[in-house]
Amino acid sequence: MKTIVVTTDFSESAENAARFALNMAISLKSNLTLCHSFLTASGVGGMSSQVVWPLYEYATIEEETSRELNFLASKIDFEGRLIPGSSTHHPLISSKAAAGELTDLVTGLDDHQKIAMVVMGMSAKGIFTRFFVGSNSKDMIDKATFPVLIVPPHAVFKGIDKIAFATDLSIEDIDTIHALSGLASYFNAELLVVHVSSDHEDTVKHKTEVDAFLTEVTDKVNYPKVYYRHILNDDVDRGLDWLAEFGAIDMLAMVHRRNNLLNIVFNISHSKKQASHTPIPLLVLPEDLDFVF
Numbered sequence: 001m002k003t004i005v006v007t008t009d010f011s012e013s014a015e016n017a018a019r020f021a022l023n024m025a026i027s028l029k030s031n032l033t034l035c036h037s038f039l040t041a042s043g044v045g046g047m048s049s050q051v052v053w054p055l056y057e058y059a060t061i062e063e064e065t066s067r068e069l070n071f072l073a074s075k076i077d078f079e080g081r082l083i084p085g086s087s088t089h090h091p092l093i094s095s096k097a098a099a100g101e102l103t104d105l106v107t108g109l110d111d112h113q114k115i116a117m118v119v120m121g122m123s124a125k126g127i128f129t130r131f132f133v134g135s136n137s138k139d140m141i142d143k144a145t146f147p148v149l150i151v152p153p154h155a156v157f158k159g160i161d162k163i164a165f166a167t168d169l170s171i172e173d174i175d176t177i178h179a180l181s182g183l184a185s186y187f188n189a190e191l192l193v194v195h196v197s198s199d200h201e202d203t204v205k206h207k208t209e210v211d212a213f214l215t216e217v218t219d220k221v222n223y224p225k226v227y228y229r230h231i232l233n234d235d236v237d238r239g240l241d242w243l244a245e246f247g248a249i250d251m252l253a254m255v256h257r258r259n260n261l262l263n264i265v266f267n268i269s270h271s272k273k274q275a276s277h278t279p280i281p282l283l284v285l286p287e288d289l290d291f292v293f
Helices: 012-028 055-080 102-110 127-131 136-143 173-187 204-220 236-246 261-265 269-277
Strands: 003-007 031-040 093-099 115-121 148-151 162-166 190-197 226-232 251-256 282-286
Touching: 003 012, 003 102, 012 031, 012 055, 012 115, 012 148, 012 173, 031 055, 031 102, 055 093, 093 102, 102 115, 102 136, 162 173, 162 236, 173 190, 173 204, 173 251, 173 282, 190 204, 190 236, 204 226, 226 236, 236 251
Parallel strands: 003 031, 003 115, 031 093, 115 148, 162 190, 162 251, 190 226, 251 282
Antiparallel strands: 148 282
């Protein structure tokens, strides 16, 4: 059985992300693992966003961290039993605390259990300040071979009726759409394939490119609720901002690869504002995603 991993620093935002992950786990019929890492002085090889503890306090910190994780696991487990649908599948909730880098801890878990996704909470300051500037989540996204779901601090799980996938119409995105269709099927959700560009739909170049892309989607993705939408805007972030506000979507998905849409979005000022206020979870997918949910 696949596992959803939740990283936590015991903040309110992280606990909210754990609740969101619990609902996802019930729907995806997955288990749940809560994990926290801490660094000792001997394990620091440079700049780190984690709190560093003296080596001689390792045993004490590990014990206290494990106690907090077990308490959180018990709390989430109790809340989960009150969620509709949990009688059909109630996730097995485990926890893991260890010294070291968070990314190493999580990827180590993936060696023993198949990770469906990693869920991380966004700080109230916003995704850019906490996750995309030399932080644990930046490192996680760069190195992960599994999806990473970033949950805003006030996001409440109300089901998933529509997932939007932002594409640049590259052929590599076809496999990602196929994978996302598996996720959408658990919720019977619409999968909206979105392309933001300044090209008008009636231009020959744009129409040819879109037709070729959608033909590939139709041939390779066997899911009846895949739709396409073109958003006319010469600014990708503003286009996605409009989608988040007016598109009635429950999750935004994007592929992370070098010099792609995701990197563009998180390197312009408008996206900093969007990330700090959006109530929509962001699912970041590795470009070499090799499984269907």
